[in-house]
Amino acid sequence: MKRLKFIGGAKLGGVNYTWPLVKLEISQTHLILKTIFLTKYKFLRKDIDTIENVSWLPIVAEGIRIRHHLKKYPNQIIFWTFTPKKLIDQLKLDNYVNS
Numbered sequence: 251m252k253r254l255k256f257i258g259g260a261k262l263g264g265v266n267y268t269w270p271l272v273k274l275e276i277s278q279t280h281l282i283l284k285t286i287f288l289t290k291y292k293f294l295r296k297d298i299d300t301i302e303n304v305s306w307l308p309i310v311a312e313g314i315r316i317r318h319h320l321k322k323y324p325n326q327i328i329f330w331t332f333t334p335k336k337l338i339d340q341l342k343l344d345n346y347v348n349s
Contacts, residue, residue: 253277254340258313258331262289263324274329276340281316283329291323301347303338304328314338 253275260272260283267285275282281298283291299317310346312334316327331337341347 256329256331256337258329260285260330261326261328263326264290269332272329274331274337276344276346278344281346283316283327290324291320291327293320295346298346301341303334304330305334306329314341 256259256274256276257270258272258274259269260267262283262285266315271286273284275284281293283293293316297318297320299319302315302316302317303312304313313328313330314334314337316326316329329337338347
């Protein structure tokens with residue numbers, strides 16, 4: 251099973267991680283967010299409600315928000331990357347995001 255990896259930063263609940271402290275892995279069955287401090291969030295497709303584009307300052311802070319219904323994870327999960335178009339294109343290709 252192929253996995254693509256993106257390096258970036260994240261806002262996980264009330265905690266911010268700057269680039270390059272977070273890795274997002276995309277596979278056909280799940281997404282995994284990992285921080286350098288070994289925090290790990292795994293989302294199966296059924297756990298994800300929607301994935302949205304997020305832009306705070308274009309070019310400086312762009313990424314995705316993962317809306318989910320898992321009580322054990324923070325409500326706010328945002329992944330920031332310097333390659334947002336490539337990330338969104340891959341999520342569309344793997345049917346995580348509608349075109």
